[in-house]
Amino acid sequence: MNLSNRINEMKFSPIRKLSPYAQAARKKGLKVLGLNIGQPDIETPPQFMETIKKYDEKVLKYSESRGEAVLLESFIRYYKDYGIEFTEENLIITNGGSEALQFALFSLLNPDEEVLIPEPFYTNYSSFTDIVGCKVRAITTYGDDGFHLPKMETMESLITEKTRAILISSPSNPTGTIYTKEEIRMLADLCLKYDLYLISDEVYREFVYDGLEVHSPMDIPEIEDRVVLIDSISKRYSACGARIGLVASRNKAIIQAMMKLAQSRLCAPTLEQVAAAALYETPKSYFEAVKKEYQERRDILFEGISKIPQVKVKKPTGAFYMMIELPIDNAEDFCMWILEKFSYKNTTIMMAPAEGFYLTKGLGVKEVRLSYCINQEDLSLAVEILKLAIEEYNKK
Numbered sequence: 001m002n003l004s005n006r007i008n009e010m011k012f013s014p015i016r017k018l019s020p021y022a023q024a025a026r027k028k029g030l031k032v033l034g035l036n037i038g039q040p041d042i043e044t045p046p047q048f049m050e051t052i053k054k055y056d057e058k059v060l061k062y063s064e065s066r067g068e069a070v071l072l073e074s075f076i077r078y079y080k081d082y083g084i085e086f087t088e089e090n091l092i093i094t095n096g097g098s099e100a101l102q103f104a105l106f107s108l109l110n111p112d113e114e115v116l117i118p119e120p121f122y123t124n125y126s127s128f129t130d131i132v133g134c135k136v137r138a139i140t141t142y143g144d145d146g147f148h149l150p151k152m153e154t155m156e157s158l159i160t161e162k163t164r165a166i167l168i169s170s171p172s173n174p175t176g177t178i179y180t181k182e183e184i185r186m187l188a189d190l191c192l193k194y195d196l197y198l199i200s201d202e203v204y205r206e207f208v209y210d211g212l213e214v215h216s217p218m219d220i221p222e223i224e225d226r227v228v229l230i231d232s233i234s235k236r237y238s239a240c241g242a243r244i245g246l247v248a249s250r251n252k253a254i255i256q257a258m259m260k261l262a263q264s265r266l267c268a269p270t271l272e273q274v275a276a277a278a279l280y281e282t283p284k285s286y287f288e289a290v291k292k293e294y295q296e297r298r299d300i301l302f303e304g305i306s307k308i309p310q311v312k313v314k315k316p317t318g319a320f321y322m323m324i325e326l327p328i329d330n331a332e333d334f335c336m337w338i339l340e341k342f343s344y345k346n347t348t349i350m351m352a353p354a355e356g357f358y359l360t361k362g363l364g365v366k367e368v369r370l371s372y373c374i375n376q377e378d379l380s381l382a383v384e385i386l387k388l389a390i391e392e393y394n395k396k
Contacts, residue, residue: 010130011356013123021339022350030343033382035370036352038173038320040238042290045282048239051275063267065259067093071273074280075231075246082205084218091248092258093268097203097232100247102128103258104228105165108197109134114162115199118149120323120357120364122173122201137163138359143323143367146314147175149183155190165197166190170214171204174357174369175323176298176316178208181215188223198223201230203245204319206287209295212317218250225251235320237279238290242272294320297372297379304383305370308390322370323354327390331355331368334393342392344385 022032066072072088079086094100101124109115111133117125119138129136137158141147149155166187170179179187191198200217208214217227232245245268249255301322302315310327328334332353339348354367372379 006130006133010127011123013127013356017353017356018335018339018350021336025339025343025348029346031347032339033347033349033374033378033385035372035374035382036350038235038371038373039240040235040320040373041375042238042293044238045279045286047278047281048237048242048275051278052271055271055274060270063093063270063273065092065262065267067091067268068270068273068277071244071277074277075248078280079248082216084216086248086250089252090250090255091246092255092262093273094245094247094262095265095268096234096243097201097230097245098124098128099265100230100232100245101125101167101199101201102131103247103261104199104230105129105132105134105167106261107254107257108199108228109164112162113164114160116155116158116163116166117359118147118168118172119359120147120174120354120367120369121167121359122169123356125167126359134164135162136359140360140363141175141177143312143314143325147172147177147323149179149186152186152190155186156194159190159194159196163194163196165199167199167201169201169204171207171318172321173204173319174321174352174354176319176321178212178214178318184215184217185220188217188220191223191226197226197228199228199230203230203232203235205231206236207291207294207320208318209291209298210317214318225249227251228254233276233279237276237282239276239279242269242276244268244272244276294372297374297376298322300376300379301370301372301383304380305386308383308387311390320372322372323357323367324370325367328366328393331364331366334389335368337393338385338389342385342389344388345381347381347385349382349385349389 025032076086114135114137116137118141198217205214229248234240305313312325335351335353351368354364354369358364
């Protein structure tokens with residue numbers, strides 16, 4: 001019997017693809033430093049767990065399909081602090097940011113219509129578009145330019161009669177790039193000129209360094225009916241396992257349409273929603289401390305990587321990822337080789353080969369994405385291991 005063409009054409013995640021090699025390394029007694037995945041190691045604010053412990057309902061019921069009122073109100077207050085006004089009618093709580101993205105793509109694009117996405121991009125964007133049946137058209141960005149968007153003329157040349165939307169991530173996974181106010185304005189102008197939607201993935205909004213700030217398309221009144229905002233508590237509060245996300249738009253017709261999808265999957269988890277609502281009480285000092293920690297980690301990783309001969313890297317300004325180009329022929333082969341055959345101080349490293357973050361064939365073959373979600377001491381050791389591994393690998 002045959003499986004569907006849709007599932008056969010989907011790819012495995014390059015972020016988790018090498019997990020069997022890491023498991024084998026651990027079985028050999030090696031410590032594996034995980035630079036491959038954005039799993040924060042910062043402690044989840046205590047009120048999340050405390051709320052779960054205090055939950056005393058006798059029956060764990062379905063939530064409303066839109067979401068628990070207490071969590072919707074929590075998100076409304078959170079955005080108001082950023083000058084973004086929402087009502088409950090603008091929001092739907094989702095099973096993580098992943099479901100929010102699927103809701104957006106499913107609601108805005110027909111099969112075979114196109115969404116423009118700057119590459120390299122979060123690998124699951126490809127999975128979500130495969131599920132929906134729409135097509136990705138890549139906006140190629142380059143490390144030498146800090147992965148910023150190309151000029152207006154280049155962007156316009158990519159728009160076809162099938163283009164329906166643009167999907168961005170800022171701060172970006174996997175590049176750590178924060179789009180400037182001018183870049184967001186350019187995207188707004190494109191949406192107005194060509195009648196497009198703009199899907200803005202802002203799950204890394206709190207992770208901004210060097211005194212910069214995030215510019216949301218929600219801040220531009222002329223396109224407020226075209227913007228769909230994607231959010232999640234996973235990274236912001238180090239609560240990835242809770243699977244609580246959000247899709248938001250001031251275009252109530254879009255949200256009303258998405259309610260069909262929300263009702264078809266019934267609801268997001270009730271208990272986690274109640275606990276997530278308590279996270280709004282997290283003090284500003286928490287975010288300040290977390291930002292300081294991640295900026296220090298970024299600096300350790302960037303300064304260390306910059307000293308490795310022939311490795312190309314630009315300092316990211318947001319999120320907790322770094323794209324680097326290695327002086328080797330194939331990054332995936334190199335990543336497997338390290339896990340299988342190289343260690344230092346009884347330790348090896350796991351990285352994410354970057355080819356899977358690109359749509360354009362041939363790009364990213366020599367690149368890896370590094371996550372700095374491990375402690376500073378381990379990051380320093382990881383840089384040392386990478387340097388020695390490159391030297392050993394190129395002797396072959």
